[in-house]
Amino acid sequence: MESVLGRYRNLTILVGVLFLQVLGLAVQVKRSAEAEHTRLIRIWAVDAITPFERVLVWGQDRSSNLWHNYFFLRGVRAENRQLKEQIEQMRLEQVRLSEDAAQARRLQSLLAFKEQFIAKTIPAQVIGSSGSDLSQSIYIDKGSDDGIAQDMAVITARGIVGKVLRVFPSTSLVLMINDQSSGVGAFLEKSRLQGVLRGSPNGELILDRVMSDEQVAPGDTLLSSGGDQIFPKGLPVGTVTKVSPGKELFLGVKVKPAADLSRLEEVLVVTERQEHEPVAESGGRVRAADILAQRLPSVPDKPATVAGATRTAENGAALQDSGNSANPQSTGASKPLAGNAMKPTGGAQATTGSNSAGSGGVHSVAAAGQPGAGEVLKKAVEKAPSADSSADQGTSNTAGSKRDNSAPKPAAAKPKTSGTQSAPQPSTNNDDTPH
Amino acid sequence: MTLRTSVPITYTSGEQIEVYRFNIPVTVGVPLLALFLQAFVPRRFPFFSIFDLPLLVTIFFAMARRNPISGLFTGAAIGLVQDMLGAYPIGIYGIAKTVVGYGASSLGAKLDVENAGARFLVTLGFYLVHQAVYFTVARGMVNLTLNWSWSRGILAGVANAFLGVFLYFALDKFKQRT
Numbered sequence: 001m002e003s004v005l006g007r008y009r010n011l012t013i014l015v016g017v018l019f020l021q022v023l024g025l026a027v028q029v030k031r032s033a034e035a036e037h038t039r040l041i042r043i044w045a046v047d048a049i050t051p052f053e054r055v056l057v058w059g060q061d062r063s064s065n066l067w068h069n070y071f072f073l074r075g076v077r078a079e080n081r082q083l084k085e086q087i088e089q090m091r092l093e094q095v096r097l098s099e100d101a102a103q104a105r106r107l108q109s110l111l112a113f114k115e116q117f118i119a120k121t122i123p124a125q126v127i128g129s130s131g132s133d134l135s136q137s138i139y140i141d142k143g144s145d146d147g148i149a150q151d152m153a154v155i156t157a158r159g160i161v162g163k164v165l166r167v168f169p170s171t172s173l174v175l176m177i178n179d180q181s182s183g184v185g186a187f188l189e190k191s192r193l194q195g196v197l198r199g200s201p202n203g204e205l206i207l208d209r210v211m212s213d214e215q216v217a218p219g220d221t222l223l224s225s226g227g228d229q230i231f232p233k234g235l236p237v238g239t240v241t242k243v244s245p246g247k248e249l250f251l252g253v254k255v256k257p258a259a260d261l262s263r264l265e266e267v268l269v270v271t272e273r274q275e276h277e278p279v280a281e282s283g284g285r286v287r288a289a290d291i292l293a294q295r296l297p298s299v300p301d302k303p304a305t306v307a308g309a310t311r312t313a314e315n316g317a318a319l320q321d322s323g324n325s326a327n328p329q330s331t332g333a334s335k336p337l338a339g340n341a342m343k344p345t346g347g348a349q350a351t352t353g354s355n356s357a358g359s360g361g362v363h364s365v366a367a368a369g370q371p372g373a374g375e376v377l378k379k380a381v382e383k384a385p386s387a388d389s390s391a392d393q394g395t396s397n398t399a400g401s402k403r404d405n406s407a408p409k410p411a412a413a414k415p416k417t418s419g420t421q422s423a424p425q426p427s428t429n430n431d432d433t434p435h
Numbered sequence: 436m437t438l439r440t441s442v443p444i445t446y447t448s449g450e451q452i453e454v455y456r457f458n459i460p461v462t463v464g465v466p467l468l469a470l471f472l473q474a475f476v477p478r479r480f481p482f483f484s485i486f487d488l489p490l491l492v493t494i495f496f497a498m499a500r501r502n503p504i505s506g507l508f509t510g511a512a513i514g515l516v517q518d519m520l521g522a523y524p525i526g527i528y529g530i531a532k533t534v535v536g537y538g539a540s541s542l543g544a545k546l547d548v549e550n551a552g553a554r555f556l557v558t559l560g561f562y563l564v565h566q567a568v569y570f571t572v573a574r575g576m577v578n579l580t581l582n583w584s585w586s587r588g589i590l591a592g593v594a595n596a597f598l599g600v601f602l603y604f605a606l607d608k609f610k611q612r613t
Contacts, residue, residue, distance in 0.1 A: 010503040014537050017511055018530055025526040025576055045519030053475050130521040131473030133484040133591065134569070134581065137522040139474075165522050175522050180581050201584040262481035 043168055046139070050171050053127040054141060118232060120272035121155075122146055126264045127171070136179040136203055137162075140267060143170045151230055153270040159236035159258025160184065160224055161267050172269075176261055177237075178203050185227030186237045188220050197222070197237060197255060203262075205238055207253035216243050216253055232273060455499040455610040465606065466492050466513045474520055485591045487562070489513045491599045493532050494561055495606050497539035498548050506543075510536025524577050531568040535561050551600050558599035562592040 124140035142148050144167045154161040154174045162176040177184050178199040186207065187194045193214055195207040210216060220240040226233030236258040246252030457465075469488035477484040493513050497506035514532030518525040539561055542548065548557055566588055573579040 010537070010541075013504055014507050014533070017507055017533055021511065021515075021526045021529045021533065022576070025524055025530075025572070028524040028526070029577055041525065042519045045516055049471055049474055049520060052471060056475060126478060128474045129477045129484070131470070131475075131477055131484065132487070132517070132521055132528075133587075134573075135522045138478070173522060179522065181522075181579055201582045202587055264478075 042166065046168050046171055046173075050127060050139060050141075053139070057125060057127050057141075118270050118272075119274040120270075121268040122148065122271050124148075124154075124172075124267050124269055126267060130173075133203065134180075134201075136176040136182075136199060136261070137165065138174050138176060138264060140172050140174055140269070141170070142269060143168045143172050145169050147271050148172050148269055149271075153231045154267050155231075155235060155270060156259040156264070156267055158260070159238065160231050161259050161261065161264065163230050164269065174267070178205050178257065178261055183208075183228065184231060184237065185225040186222045187225045188216065188240075189223050190220055191215060194225055194227070195253070205255040205257055207240070207255050208250070210251045210253055212245060212249050212251050214251065216240060216251060218242060222255055232270070454501050454613050456613050457496070457499070457609055457611060461609045462496075465609070466496075466509075466516075470513070470516055470520065473517070485594050486598055487565070487591075487595055488602075489517050489528075490532065490535065490562065490565055491558065491595060491602050492606075493536050494539045494558055494599065495603050497536045498543035498554075498557070499610055501540055501544040503537050503540045503544070506536040506540025507533050508536070510534070523573065523579060527569055527572050527577065530572050531565045534568050535565050538564060551604075554600050554603055555596045559592045559596040562595045563588065566592075 122142055124142040124146075126138050127141050128139040130137040130139075140154070148164055148167050150164055150167055152164045154163060160177060162174045162179070162182065164172050165175040166173040175182050176199075177197060180199045180201060182199055184197040185194070186197045191214070193210065193216065195210045198206050198208050200206050207216075207222065218240050222237040222240065224231040224233060224235040224237050238255040238257045240253055241256045242252075242254040244252045244254075466489065469492045473486075473488045493506075493510045496509045500506060500509075510532035511529050514529035515525060517528040517532075521528070539557065542557065546553065548554055566583075570581060570583055573581050
């Protein structure tokens with residue numbers, strides 16, 4: 001026996017070492033099925049490597065900051081001017097979007113939808129990677145000491161990145177969405193088609209489980225569906241780049257990630273999420289009947305006196321003109337109504353909201369954006385005498401519709417729509433909002 | 436006399452193949468540096484993740500020492516540390532690099548692997564062996580859903596072999612004759 005072992009000493013040692021490692025693997029596989037714990041040996045290895053990575057990243061950042069902040073300031077003035085113009089345009093866009101968002105919230109509260117908001121995020125810096133093309137994972141410089149826990153979502157402003165796989169005291173390992181072992185619930189923004197996003201051996205993203213008879217086109221946007229219980233619903237995931245026949249009855253859908261996964265520097269870890277029913281801005285409950293009443297042509301309450309009717313008609317005309325001139329984009333805002341309400345815009349808002357002050361930012365912007373149109377409207381309403389309270393009570397819509405009753409039918413519909421959108425809820429209209 | 440000179444001299448004889456050793460800082464520092472670079476560089480240069488520096492270092496040390504036992508232990512140690520930095524269970528790289536370390540040192544004891552062509556082919560071959568063992572263990576034992584891509588595998592093998600040739604010549608400077 002000894003002579004055999006001596007003769008095949010090398011082979012025996014090889015088999016022994018391999019056996020020990022296989023045994024270790026088996027123990028890990030068994031334990032990971034029960035409960036996932038970070039092994040001490042991993043902590044030691046990570047603690048040995050990451051300090052050097054931190055120092056290098058710190059040095060790189062300092063040197064690039066020095067270069068960008070002091071030496072390389074060419075064209076900053078022109079860029080600043082350009083950005084200011086962009087801000088102005090975005091403000092206008094924000095007013096329109098906030099109107100849509102308010103409408104969506106009203107309808108969501110009507111349907112008792114649960115909204116998910118990203119309540120708290122922690123910014124983290126990427127300091128390293130797993131260093132293997134077989135495993136797409138990164139290390140970030142925040143760990144359990146900073147409140148990071150396993151399975152937390154990691155995102156950027158552009159889109160989702162991955163989830164926290166392992167947590168160490170001062171660092172965390174993030175499994176990216178393009179890893180072969182990861183899976184993200186996602187759906188196509190346009191068609192609402194659901195699928196599972198997986199990583200390929202090349203580090204690409206593939207939308208799995210999409211039947212070959214479904215309509216998927218390059219350029220379609222993918223959002224997180226929230227079905228994986230990790231990423232909140234509605235966060236940008238990526239864009240479809242290629243659609244080809246896949247295995248069996250499924251399509252092969254290649255997706256370009258929304259976040260640039262190969263060049264990540266800073267990420268946000270979602271540490272807290274809130275789920276609550278959206279509250280309509282008017283503060284009270286809105287009934288479906290009330291919303292329908294707003295949309296449909298209304299019947300006048302009482303036949304007004306001749307003088308009153310004439311004056312009402314005049315005021316209505318003034319109101320309509322002022323409303324239109326005050327809020328040129330109001331007609332545009334009226335378009336997407338129900339369609340937008342059903343869209344998961346909450347997620348996108350949540351992303352931006354998380355960076356600033358949650359969804360409250362959207363609310364405050366909406367309130368700030370309204371008065372321009374509201375003041376004009378208020379002035380117009382103030383012109384109307386108090387005797388015509390019956391006309392005023394019905395909001396601008398009612399005023400408009402009173403006038404429209406005498407007008408031909410096609411013309412009657414127009415002020416109705418613009419009245420609904422351009423008449424903002426605060427100030428005069430708040431009283432008229434159905435509760 | 437004539438008979439003696441006609442005895443064939445093969446490259447497998449111990450006298451013909453030199454065995455090298457390395458000092459402790461090189462033995463410890465080079466694998467650690469390789470592991471560190473492998474973890475850090477792909478963050479800035481994503482294409483670098485196609486290389487497997489720890490594997491190249493394992494092959495180099497194994498071929499230079501020509502001792503299967505030291506080769507397999509070097510491979511096991513480097514592979515296990517690489518596993519600790521990765522997302523998957525510890526031991527997958529360990530097993531793959533143990534096999535490569537053993538194979539490379541056994542081959543190094545039988546063949547002359549000092550020239551560039553032989554080094555290129557040996558590295559390419561062991562890269563594929565490494566990937567084969569890795570995928571077998573990952574799919575068969577750990578039940579990971581990893582898919583093999585031939586195009587990427589071959590491309591990565593050739594890229595690693597090219598880098599290996601240059602790296603080995605650079606590391607040759609640390610060799611010490613026994």
